Amino acid sequence: MLKTLARLSLVAAGLGMMVPAQAVNFEYGGAEFQWNTKLTAGAAWRMEGRDVGKIGKLNVPGQQNLCSNRGGDVANYGPYDDDCLSLFGDPGPNKRLVNARGGYFAALMDDGNLNYDNGDLVSSIFKINTQLGGTWGDWTLKLNYVGFYDETNYNLDVKHTNTQYQPSSERRSDSIQGRSGLKGEFREAFLLRNFDIGDRSFSIAVGNQRLRWGEANLHLFNTLDAINPLDAILALQPGFNLNELAVPTGMVLLTADIVTNVSAELMYQYDWDTTRVQPSGTFFSSADPAGIDTYRPVLSLGQFPEDPNNQYIPALPFRLLSSSTRNAPVEENGRPAKDGGQFGLRVNWYAENLNDGTEFGVYFLNYHSRVPYFSIIEAQATCLRRNGIGDAVTSLAGCLAPQSAGVFNPYLLGNSNPAGEPLPINSSTLLLDYPEDIRMFGVSFNTTALGWSVSGEYSYRPNLPAQVLISDVFFAGYQQAFAQRDVTLGSSGLPPQVDALLGQLGIHIPATGAILPGAETFIPSFLTQYRGRTIANNDEYQPGEYVKGYERLKVGQFVINALKLFPSTLGADDVTFLAEFGFTHIIDMPEKGDIYFQGNLEHTHPSPGADCTGFAAGTNCNALDVVARINPTRMKDGFADDFAAGLRFLLQFNYSNFMNSGVNVKPTLLWFEDIYGTTIFPVQNYVEGNRWVIPGLQFEIGQSLNGTLLYQYFDGKDNVLQDRDNLSVSLTYSF
Template sequence: MVCHVKDSNEQITARVLAQTTVLLGLLCSLSDTSAASYKINEDWSLESNTTIALGASWSTQAPSAALLYKPDANHIGKNGMSVDINGDDGRANFDRGDAISQIVKGFSEFRLVGKQQGAVLSAKYWYDHAYETGEGDLKPFDDSEWPSLVKFKGIELWDAYLWKNIELNSNQHLNLKVGKHSLNWGKSQFFQNGLNSVSAFDFAAINRPASEAKERMIPVEMFSFEAQIQPNLKLEGFYQFKFRPSVVDGCGTFFAISDFVPENCGPIMLTVTPGDKLTETAAKAQTYIPRSASHYAKDSGQYGVALKRNLSSLNQAELGVYFANYHHRNANFDGIAVIGAGVENFKTARFFSIYPENIKMYGLSLSGKIGTTNLFSELSYKPNQPLQLNGTDIVYAQVLSKETPLKPAGVAADFGEYLQGYVRLPVTQFSIGASDSIAGIFKANSLSLGAEFAVNHIANIGNHRFGRVGVFGRSELSTGAYDSETGDFKCTPYGTANLPNDTVDHLNERYCNKDGFFSEWSYGYRLRAALTYKDLLPATVITPSLTFRHDVSGYSQNFQEGQMSLAAAVSANFRQKYSAEVIYQNFFGSNDFSTIDDRDFISLAFKYSF
């Protein structure tokens, strides 16, 4: 993510290419063994596997003016028409052609294997040259206070657990794990917020080039078991000893859509109308809301069980029944109102992330096969899922606005009042998908196809306003709906962000409403197709693929109505040791509240496994 750097872009490019050439040469000189195995004695062996990767990504679009706060954008020679001072760092820092990652990374795994027991230890490590040496157009990159997984370089212990298999009799056995490991619940392949909610995800790793599937789900300290009770009946369960949240990209990085949501980012800048200030000026004037310490969930109280049965009447399809009690993996935000009126008291307010506890989840899954087609589905119900209220509404309530939906019309929050930023509501999610493989298409060895459809329902949503990012400004005031004829009940007053009046009128007409918030129903689908060629090059498997996203209707955690994306990729794997992949990601569609349509990028990655 380089815009202004200590060396020129040409020098950095030359240096990275040189380092890449040297490293690839070293890798190619190593043994052709893809994994190492050492026999200790008749009962024990040690296995190891390491993947080293080089990757880089570049932005292929200039930032959209609609997402850049005008004074900040003008300060760095760009165009902007957003009224949100707290949501543009991630896009203002980069222009078309800028590197958004230049990474060297690795993943090493060691397995001590006995006849019926063993141990697993793994670690991931990475260094992102673009962030470590670069500066954004608007702000320098600074990860000093961020969680370790989000930092630009690091070494992280991943798996660390013991396992034991116990044979009870010929038809019964018990598999046990204790330690730090991941748990893969549910059947959904494309959607979150379902049965996989019991797991935490490393979204920062997902967005890096050369991402590995096994590093995306964060291992958690826990005890888990799988018991084969009968030939067609299985019981699974877990109890977690530690709470670990999901992590998102740090503020100011390419994929960050907020300057204060990621952990240890902020503060929330407040501007004074008319004549709004630059971000840096607002900080000096102390017109901001500081961030307080995060309220993490307790380590105890996270557990779950699942009963799975193979149904002979449905061609041995597997039916699963689930229950879990877990703590929210994603941050919600609460706030405390100012202790006195006036701009000088803005800094007496506080905001902080909070991870609500004891979410109940009930679920069903059904997976099986019809002919050669694999079918999978799941249903989850959470009677008390926390849903985040609109952040802009919370901020205005903190500074005693009498026009927010958090209070009755004309009523302001009390001095120092605690404002809970989320509401618990019943949420139901259903998904169904299929996958298959067809030979002889386009002269390929196989064509792999996958599709999944999901629908989300939020009960009792009422007048709550969940979601919708602050870059689009305030929503409809509680005191009245915006009147474009008279100009009454403006969400954005004239003078905001030094925007001309006609632009302010346009923003009010487009966004001063109740649109873009979570809806009772939302749904969409995902498609993937991949061709496999094994004979184009010696000992090399070539795989071109396409992945398509379409959010058809409604808004929720998974869907933004009209949002589409297309990822085109080509990978080459030589002897299951050396691989290369290029990916182009394009975001588009008719989503009026999209914050990703200008984040198209291209990635290139090389990997070596041994």
């Protein structure tokens, strides 16, 4: 999600897309004003077909009936009526899912992939970015407005390849249409006053402003530059301007010259804002629940179709007891951070006699997360828990008793009572969670060596939130919806009430039996074990309780870069080369096996799979308690690591008055290579094996007109954008 934003937004920085403009200068009331405006038109096209592995299994064309074709008609079952779950002891349904094309978890990240075909326009934008600056004595005013209209995304009909519970196409919601297609807002808006105390200079600025710290150029996450949230919507549009990347927020900024060659910045942020993630279904979106406020089948590893209107009908044997869907509502603003409590200090020292001048900085920042984490509200308790551990069969009889005792399933007896729901799966809620009070300490330097500009930084966060494996968070949030122990149907005998009800419905359980799996079989959670919130400890998460989806870790990051300008090289007036290396390390990271942290978005769960992966040798792979689990196959890799590193390069040639045309041309190449390890989600700089290469061309005609041509190439088996190569063009007029 945010790794995409980091890399794509840096294209603009590499291409130098901010060109000088002919500003409008005027005076009024003794104040001097400068007004700059940029008008941009741009378009982008998808240049690569979909990789079926990036699509949810039931969303792959031709596979919508892989696990069921009953749709919304309870009388229309088959040829499969099992949700690809092997609850009758037959491994076939799960094997069908494992062998099918597509990704297990991909249904929660494929909307943007499905909405755009190869060759489609993915954006066609017109944008205005206008800025007014004024000075009056010691006072400075700055106002900035950005507005855009993206015709492609404003009028887009979203596509659904699985039409069991939704149409093949429909209009986008007003919320998503507005965020992705038509929006305008004032961004920077602050007032600054310069003043002196004795022989020292000070300034104070109040309002919405940007504040950049640190020395990292081609890294964005976990750096010292953590004050402002980022705008993924503007950053991924054709013709993006670098000053649009950071979202200005309300703060008070005091700067001071303390002593000769020592300066300081003291900041208090009184306004918290989030990173603007890509809305669900836009071309670069890769985490559907993070950009939409709706229902999603979160308790699914490929088995359940998208069901926005909650029409899903459970398969056997769940249908015997339950009418609950497999959805959960997504609350986009579920746990926002508070506005106050964000503050920081930077102190700079310029050592003029060290290496012909070297600048050092020390930093402290206390801030709230600008990026969302996935947490969950624990589901309501199943009625199978009424009589405690070991007596779920008696509880089952109570669940299915006459209405006065709590009959729930309307498909069985035509009425309902939520208190009698044996599988209240849709009673959970997925939250976008923003942890507070992250502390950051850091140092930086900037100097020259052998004709190169060399700079670097190290940041340390003793309590940085790290996303727990998302599927494991979901499993933790549904423990109460399942019995504490397995309930076997058919082979071991059932209470008379249950036998009578099944006979009344004409439903016959095979002689081998079926199983209503308990939580420890169907959805075992490492997170609950790690925190001791287990049945054995008599301390489970209770219905409606908040289940935090992250753990705080000790995280450090180092970045170093070198920049050099080579004059008169390869026929160019000059060549700019920037190389940057960085690594992220985690101190005392918990061992895999105790808890797993999110690395990528395309896997299952590390518990044993229904295909017998993860079980000891000699296990009966057809046993009910082996095959009756939602995890199709054990996830073996793709988790976050305690160390990860990567390289970034920028190469730009500058040809002034190219071939006497009066046009300045700048061919550019950006190369990002993740060389080792995977960093914690969602603030990811590295996913091992990922590569991103961007050849580009910028041209300038005079002071007012410039354009760009970019091709973006993605590679890496775990790269969520591996199949979304694209070509973009833009033209900007400045005045």
